Amino acid sequence: MKTLPFNQAQLEEIIRQYPTPFHIYDEAAILKNLKRLQAAFSWNAGFKEYYAVKAEPNPVILKLLHENGCGMDCSSYTELMLCDALGIRGEDIMFSSNDTPPEDFEYARKLNAYINLDDITHIDFLQQHGGLPETICCRYNPGGNFLVGNTIMGNPGDAKYGFTREQLTEGIKKLLTLGVKNFGLHAFLASNTTESNYYPALARELFTVAVELHEQTGANFTFINLSGGISIPYSPDASEANIEWAGSEVERAYREVIEPAGMKLDLYTELGRYITGPYGYLVTTAVHKKDIHKQYIGLDACAANLMRPAMYGSYHHITVMGKENMPCDHLYDVTGSLCENNDKFAVDRMLPKIDIGDRVVIHDTGAHGFSMGYNYNGKLRSAEVLLRPDGSTKLIRRAETPKDYFSTLDFLGLFD
Numbered sequence: 001m002k003t004l005p006f007n008q009a010q011l012e013e014i015i016r017q018y019p020t021p022f023h024i025y026d027e028a029a030i031l032k033n034l035k036r037l038q039a040a041f042s043w044n045a046g047f048k049e050y051y052a053v054k055a056e057p058n059p060v061i062l063k064l065l066h067e068n069g070c071g072m073d074c075s076s077y078t079e080l081m082l083c084d085a086l087g088i089r090g091e092d093i094m095f096s097s098n099d100t101p102p103e104d105f106e107y108a109r110k111l112n113a114y115i116n117l118d119d120i121t122h123i124d125f126l127q128q129h130g131g132l133p134e135t136i137c138c139r140y141n142p143g144g145n146f147l148v149g150n151t152i153m154g155n156p157g158d159a160k161y162g163f164t165r166e167q168l169t170e171g172i173k174k175l176l177t178l179g180v181k182n183f184g185l186h187a188f189l190a191s192n193t194t195e196s197n198y199y200p201a202l203a204r205e206l207f208t209v210a211v212e213l214h215e216q217t218g219a220n221f222t223f224i225n226l227s228g229g230i231s232i233p234y235s236p237d238a239s240e241a242n243i244e245w246a247g248s249e250v251e252r253a254y255r256e257v258i259e260p261a262g263m264k265l266d267l268y269t270e271l272g273r274y275i276t277g278p279y280g281y282l283v284t285t286a287v288h289k290k291d292i293h294k295q296y297i298g299l300d301a302c303a304a305n306l307m308r309p310a311m312y313g314s315y316h317h318i319t320v321m322g323k324e325n326m327p328c329d330h331l332y333d334v335t336g337s338l339c340e341n342n343d344k345f346a347v348d349r350m351l352p353k354i355d356i357g358d359r360v361v362i363h364d365t366g367a368h369g370f371s372m373g374y375n376y377n378g379k380l381r382s383a384e385v386l387l388r389p390d391g392s393t394k395l396i397r398r399a400e401t402p403k404d405y406f407s408t409l410d411f412l413g414l415f416d
């Protein structure tokens, strides 16, 4: 069952203030979910979630997460700027970048962020651009397929990220000679998975490699970063990852692998989707109905507001407000207005009969939703609204205007 944090009357009240389309985020639900994650890993005194900023880079939401114990996982200059502007610095930032521009490393070092190195050649590159810190993290790519039992969870052999196993040994030896004192180890081996087993399997692998590296090189490991990748139940019949079970299985791997080696580590995660994904909604209005070879419902939003269905064919659940209990006896393609035939929020979806003016709410847009937005066809990004725990709302990003769209042409003097 997919639920909403507002009913039809409440949503109409909100729309009176903010015209559709907009994304709205449920603050209470985000924080409740974060606390659940933190509780699942509370056996590890140093546990910290570094929220993946790219998932939903709104400063109001980032501040809320930071006030509730999160650090931030950044991978670009502007994501670092967001943290800097919020006073989030030092060990509250994990800079997990790849193909990194020199100025990004310099800025991350200036903020004293943790640096998660993506490649062995970045040792010299970072030395030249910002300098090496006392503590550094290395990203591991074991290659091949990442198997849990007989299930293929990911395909690191095809992924551009990380050091090979041999490069980890060589790189860490080099970092030790260059004066680095403490190490972290990171890997992201499966993306968008609801398998509860993913974190336990990943943790066991990273713990094992950290113990080996410690024995081979003498390096002092202080943390393991399990990165992101835990998914959410996008469709009503999908199951969710059992985070409590995952937390206790990671603990078991820790007791079996890390403690016998006499090591002590903090555990970090870099979840994005899991934290905010289910608690964002794209609120739209049906503006057109079209009956040709198929039946189409045209919304006032498009793939520029939510790219995942067009890009990955992802399922996003749809609720037609006020028609929650009506039979889903109409077959529709629900579209946006881009001149691209993949601009469809749903294809062949059974829904209640939709009329022009109906409010159509698209679920699970709280991560990789607004943030993947773009300006193709001259489409403008929507507003973002925060639904507060007391039911009030707050505008946390205004909608773009044509002036924003043309702002990079300002020097031409065409739109003054």
Ligand SMILES: *Cc1c(COP(=O)(O)O)cnc(C)c1O
Binding pocket: 052, 054, 055, 073, 096, 188, 191, 192, 227, 228, 229, 230, 270, 271, 272, 273, 274, 367
């Ligand atoms: C994208 C990304 C994440 C977050 O991924 P989710 O699927 O949102 O959990 C975390 N770490 C790194 C390095 C990433 O690139």
